[in-house]
Amino acid sequence: MFELTTCPTITAQTMTLGILGVVLSAPAWGFFLRGVAQLLRLIRAGRPADMPRTNQLPRRLGTLVKEVALHTELARRPVVAAAHWLVMVGFLLGSIVWFEAYIQTFNPQGSWPLIGDTHAYHLVDELLGIGTVVGILVLIAIRLLASRRGRGSRFYGSNARAAHFVEAVVLLEGLGMLAVKAGRIATWPLLFGNPHTDFLTIHLARLLPANATLVSLFALIKLLTGMVWLFIVGQQLRWGVAWHRFLAFFNIFFQRNPDGAPALGKLSTPNLEESPVGVGTVRDASWKMLLDSGTCTECGRCQDVCPAWNTGKPLSPKKLIMAERDAATGGSSLTLVGNHISADELWSCTNCGACVEQCPVDIEHIDHVAGLRRYQVLEEADFPQELTSLFKNLENKGNPWGRNASERRTWIDTARARGLTVPLVEDTPMDEVEYLYWVGCAGVYDDAAQETTIAVVELLNTAGVPFAVLGDGETCTGDPARRAGNEFLFQMLAEANVATLNEAFEGVPAGQRKIITTCAHCFNTLRNEYPDFDGHFDVFHHTQLLNRLVRAGRLTPIPRTDANRQPITYHDPCFLGRHNKVFDPPRELLDTIEPLTEAPRNRDNAMCCGAGGARMFMEEKLGTRVADARAAELESTGATTVAVGCPFCHTMLTGGMKANGAQGVAIKDVAVLMRDAVRVDGALPAPLPLQPLEPLVREPKRADTPAPQDSAPAAPPAPSVPSAPSEVVPQATAAPTPPGVSVPAAPGVATPPAPGVATPAAPGNTVPQPAVPAAPGAASPAAPGVAVPPAPAAPSVAIPAAPGAAAPQAPGSVIPQAPGAAAPKPVAPAAPGASTPAAPGAAVPQPASPQAPGISVPAAPGATVPQAPGAAAPKPATPAMPAAPGVATPPAPGAPAPAAPGNTIPQPAAPAAPGASTPAAPGVSVPAAPGAAVPQPAAPQAPGAAAPKPATPAVPAAPGVATPPAPGAPSVSVPAAPGIATPQAPGSVIPQAPGAVAPKPVAPTAPGASTPAAPGVAVPSAPGVSVPAAPGAAVPPAPGAAVPSPAVPESADEE
Structure with missing residues (x-):
């Protein structure tokens, strides 16, 4: 009682201290709240995120609680994790004790109503104070000791001044909690000082005098220390070490994976229709990217494990994120790369994911690097010189090394020479196949990797696993292109491969579409990134399958002695x-x-x-x-x-x-x-009988589904007139396959349909197309059987150049030029869905969509003409009457005349007027006779010009043979003749290297000019239908039009 009367609780001094605390804290709160508003505006100004961030909200909330409460992301460093946990809890729960200072500055004996006088509250107050002081002292010691290692320290490059300031404030806050409590025990020992709840402060109280004003002073220091923190941090938006205390919760909640798994595996698939593609300035960044940059605490864990940084390269994931934050908070409108981030930093990243794995606040570094690279490649055409050849090889050859697609079967020949069974998808029904073995580019072109491929086949043969390979139907999955920033090229390759795989797995239900691969990059791309392109497969690494075979007893390794x-x-x-x-x-x-x-x-x-x-x-x-x-x-x-x-x-x-x-x-x-x-005594055991590991389930294929009865009526039987015998001429040299052009399949390989287009089965037996050999020195086409879709957002269509022809860059090309690099020979643009002419006798597949009105596709000599989708099968035709000698069989009315065989006189490239092209159904192949020159684009008829009459009356074709018309089909450009340079199409999106020589323009064909047909060929008179010229026929210019002169072909060795 004596203590209560001699030490009053509220005095003039305590009131003054209380008022001082309120007055000084007001501006601190103002500056801090203004900083919060600025950060919110900055983050909200970002573009929408490429991936969902608000799905599975309960699971996200659970992940947030788990990571915060258990510190799961810091558990790799137990000492640091424990110390940080103490400081974090001291900040979160200590805020309650901190705000109590507003009461204690006025009334040093006061506390929170209801809970302030409970033993539990006093115990929590004691533990928080001790934990905060101990935890921050450990963290300070770790920082100081690590900083001695210089560049080898994870704190190298961090804002040391901000870190020391924050650590000092935290230390003072923890000491303030203990000092206020000890002062109250010293002043009022009868009211406070329980040895169980105040086990440390009760001893500290012996060092302090009994003074109520001193208690209020301690409370004011505790309060103002926090206010100084608010005042300074509110003006320093770049201090991630301070702001992560608030932003980390949101960054963890909005991370890519709701279950808390690191943001690894796949990259986001951007919309290529939007501009710009990638991140050039902070205005191009997504709100999640900006949130990442503001959350970075500069702890340096990412830097500590980065292989680039640890081998002397300038890239530090931490410094890259800090540079983005500095540019964003500074309002910079400059491009990030070249002004805030050096090119060497950007291109040193290996995408290994160690930084993402280690980050305690779930920053997604690889997504940042991918966005920056996409902008540099697709918008700036600024990238390392080595990538130019990589992009060119991937686009033209379908593999990173520029090797021919025919070499993809070399390892198969080697394996079969060893007595191994290597089934091909084209020869093996999928009803008998459990796994499709995706060999990958390295597995066929690299000698060491090829040995791995053959070893896998040996083990699969030994274990009796039913599998098949695509052979030369594979192309690169596109992983190098995507990771290097060429998203256009990746999406082109991905769509082509997905079409190939979906065709191979036709009739195989989900859950049974199993792929095995020996390449970790193929594994990741097929498994995680192809689902964005409708490629849903169960992908296994070969070690997973082999381990299962060992467990099942199908393989029995012999341990080493x-x-x-x-x-x-x-x-x-x-x-x-x-x-x-x-x-x-x-x-x-x-x-x-x-x-x-x-x-x-x-x-x-x-x-x-x-x-x-x-x-x-x-x-x-x-x-x-x-x-x-x-x-x-x-x-x-x-x-x-x-x-x-x-x-x-x-x-x-x-x-x-x-x-x-x-x-x-x-x-x-x-x-x-x-x-x-x-192996036993150097030889493999006898192969087990083929037996799937799981029962195979198959669905009926589309081709087996009966056509609906209300489809187009069947054509009545009529006598068919055989066409004139074609002359046997050696096959023309294959030209390089531009993007978007599908290549004829090797014998027995079905050509996959274009994405989204259903290919109906042709009635009768389809004649397989022979493989087209590549000319020596010429760029080889993409893998046969793979339809290579056009690059997204390509404004026009591609014209495949003949061998030796110099083709300027075409619109939609996915190979940007690096500055200062020699301009590679551009690939002529491909028509969307256009395909390489089929070999003689091959069936011409028709698209599911109907053809443009009045247009029918003539079949190659002896080819089987597929029936229109849904049409009933025609009845057998009556015996055909032989045609009169010299009388050519014309195509169906409205169809372009096929090229006559034998003539190979090249024609000058005569580009049509802008926007004009020969209409054809998407994906329709226009066959050419053996040795015939590639047909020229038909120029539209001049106003008022009459079409030339045919030299010989045409015999009408048998009804039902013509392909049904397709309304609204997009136009397709016809390939140019060999040796003729194709001019660059308007609106090309290929960045030219500085100093590159522009191709010589070719005189355009005058509007309205038409191409006369060869003698004996019927000329359709349907309006708006262009007729390709027969090989060897001269193209007369339209009245008043300039006659184009042939472009000079470049020498073949320049390529």
Whole structure:
């Protein structure tokens, strides 16, 4: 009682301190709230996110609670995680104690109503104060000790001043909580001071005098310390170490995956119709990208594991995010790359995902890099020189190395020569196939990877697994193009491959469309990115399937004995392990051979080999090669064999071992090691009978579905008139296949339909098309059987150039030119859905959509003409009457006349007037006779000009033979003659390299000019239908039109 009377609770001094606290805190709150408003406006100004961010809200909320309460993202560093957890809780719950200072400055004995005098509250207050002080002292010590390592410190490049300020404030807040409590115990020991709830402050109270004003002063210091923090942080929007206390909750909640999985695996699929594509300035960034940049706490965990940074390159994921934040908060309108981020930083990224895996606040670094690269490639045409050849090879050849598609069957011949069974999809019904083996580009073109491919086939044969391969029907999945920023090229390749795979899996229901692959990059792309293009498949890595076969007893590896035991370590491919969490199957396989020796960094923490992010095809000119650093780490394990699960890793680590002089360390794929372990006395066991691992379920194919009865009536039988015998002429040299042109399939390979177009089955037997050999030195076409769709948003159509012809760049080309690079020969634009002319005798597939009015597609000599979709099958025709000698069989009325065989006189390229083109149904192949010159684009008839009459009366074709018309079909440009340069189409989107020589213009055909038909060929008179000229026929100019002169072809060796 004496203490209460001698130490009053409220005095003039305490009232003054209380008023001072309120007055000084008002502007602090104002500045802080203004900063919050600025950040909100900044984030809301971003573009919409490419992926959903508000789906599965309950699950997102659960993920937020789990990550915050348990600190799951920081658990890799237990000491740091515990210290940070204490500081975080001290900030969150300590705010209640902090706001209590408003009461205690006026009334030092006061507290919160209801709860302030409870023992539980006093215990929480004690624990929060102690935890905050201990936690922040540990974090301060860690920062100071780590900073001594210079560039090797994860805090290198962070804003040290901001970090020290925040840490000082947190320390003062924790000490303030303890000081107020100790002062109250010293002043009123009868009211406060429970040894159970105040076990530390009761001892600190002995050091303090009994003074109520001192208690209020401690409360004011605690209050104003926080107010200084609010005042300064509200004006420093770049201080992520401070703002992450508020923004981290939102960034975790809005992360890509509701379950909290790292934002790895797939990249977003942007809308290529929107402009710009990618991120050039902060105005192009999405709101999530801006939220990421504001949330970064500059902890440096991403920098600490970045393979580029750790090998002496300028890229730091942390500094990249900080640069974006600085540009955004500074209101910069300059492009990010070149002004805030250097090109070397951007192109050093391997997309390994280590930064994303380590980030405690779920920043999605790879998405940032992808957005910046897309803008540089597609909008600025500014990228490393090595990527020019990569893009060109992918577009023209369908693989990164520019090898011919015919070489995709080389390994099959090698395997069959060893007595292996390698079924092809084109020869094997999918009713008998459980797995489609996607070999990939490296698996056929790289010698070491080819050995892995054959090893997988040997194991599948031994285990009796029904599988098939596409052969030369594969093209690159597009992973290097997408990771390098060429989204146009990736989408073109993806759509083509999805069409090929969907056709191969026709009749196979979802859940049974199984693909296995040996390439981790193909695995990731097929599994995670193709669903955006209607490619829904169950994709397995070969180590997953082989591990299942071992468990099922179909493969029995023989463990190594002590005499031949050799240590093995395993390198986790980034796109198999970190991106897709496939860690155990390869390890379980290797453990059946010999106990595994783990590398210092493995699984989620494994170091990259340096091949990802298209770095496989770029030279490392800065710092140490990533592959060399990883190879040295693997060599340090003492292993004599490094097992890998990706051909890119195999190539990079082989080079790394050679560079380090580690000749005694072998790099082998897991499949090769397993094949060797299965052998008995050097030979594989007898193959098991073919038996699927799971029962096969199949659905009826579209071709087996009966046509509806209300379809177009069948054509009445009529005598068919045979066409004039065609002269046997050697086949013309295949021209390079431009994007968007589908290539005829090899024998037995069905040509896939264009995306979204159903191809009806042709009645009767379809004659397979022979493969067209490529001319020596000429660019080879894409893989046969694969329809390569046009690049998105291409304004016009492509004209395939003849061999040796110099074709200027066409609209929609997906190969931008790098500055200062020699301009590669552009590929002529392809017509949407246009296909390469079919070989003689091949069936001409018709599109599901009807043809343009008045247009029918003539069949090649001896070809079977498919029936219109839904039409009833025609009855057998009566015996045909032979045609009179010299009388040509004309096409159906309104059809363009087919080219006459034998004549190969090239015609000058006569481009039509802008917008004019020969109409044809989408995806319709226009066949040419053997050796015939490629037909010229038909020029529209001049106003008032009469069409020339045919030299010989035409015999009417049999009814029902003509292909049904297709209303509203888009126009298709006809290929130019060999040796003639095709002019650049208007509106080309291909950026030209500075100083590139523009192609010579070719005189356009005068509007209204028409091409006369060859003698003996019926000329349709349907209005608006252009007739292709017969080979060898001269094209007369329209009245008043300038006669175009042939362009001079470039020499073949320049390409």
